[in-house]
């Protein structure tokens with residue numbers, strides 16, 4: 149008996165809000181999508197506690213529950229959700245071409261269309277105390293978790309646009325925000341720095357790094373060190389936000405898909421089309437600016453619609469515009 153390679157219409161890679169929303173739309177359009185969940189089924193939201201800003205949940209919902217419900221909704225319409233990782237892809241540059249995909253269990257798939265929803269991973273400092281207190285006051289998303297620190301004193305680390313934007317966002321909610329920058333200046337745009345410097349309850353500490361996050365079950369403070377003088381200082385905070393960048397999960401597509409200098413997939417205009425026909429990108433893997441569950445879900449929907457139109461055009465032997 150010879151091994152037959154499985155041929156599918158629509159492969160979805162990644163299982164965050166973008167992937168599941170794409171799956172719901174693709175399944176309802178009878179594209180019989182197959183999803184590979186990746187290393188972290190459910191994506192970044194499974195590391196969040198409460199999601200308060202996704203429309204339709206007036207009382208909020210915890211991240212893992214929301215992802216299970218999205219999975220159930222996708223499965224209700226016939227999405228096949230498989231645990232596993234896509235390890236490599238061989239993307240076909242021709243219109244209507246078949247893309248080859250290797251899975252970590254050793255199997256090979258042939259896909260007529262691919263929706264990439266592999267997301268991005270927040271970078272952390274890597275301190276043991278920081279990792280231990282993730283979910284206990286350490287967060288990589290101020291917009292998601294800032295509200296839980298209303299009226300409290302918090303710190304945020306980073307010197308880029310994200311740190312600048314999130315520190316001013318937090319200053320609207322919290323009584324005091326301390327922004328920790330490891331260099332003597334911020335990398336953020338001048339306009340963003342201007343906003344930081346003009347926010348009264350926002351203090352910037354330059355040349356400052358975190359030596360340890362203090363607290364047993366929850367964050368109680370930080371031990372800081374000035375990297376010029378070696379001087380140490382403890383500050384009291386109940387929350388620590390990490391804003392030192394994200395890494396898009398695009399390794400397996402390098403050299404085949406157009407990406408920006410930081411590895412985010414470039415999509416065309418307002419669509420989710422990549423430079424390869426039949427390959428679409430949605431969610432954080434192509435968005436370094438908004439990075440919200442709801443925006444990821446929106447682009448997941450767009451990717452399924454783009455894929456559906458592409459497959460219809462291939463079937464009717466129409467050339468679609470690139």
Ligand code: NDP
Nearest residue numbers: 273306307308309310311313330331335391392393394436
């Ligand atoms: P960036 O990579 O631009 O900045 C990361 C920051 O974190 C840098 O200041 C860096 O310091 C600091 N950092 C990195 N590692 C550590 C560490 N271990 N300890 C302390 N500090 C550390 O990431 P952003 O997320 O800020 O931005 C990503 C991209 O998205 C940028 O292109 C940005 O312009 C864009 N963006 C745009 C927005 C907008 O236009 N509204 C909003 C948010 C992001 P150092 O400078 O010393 O290297």
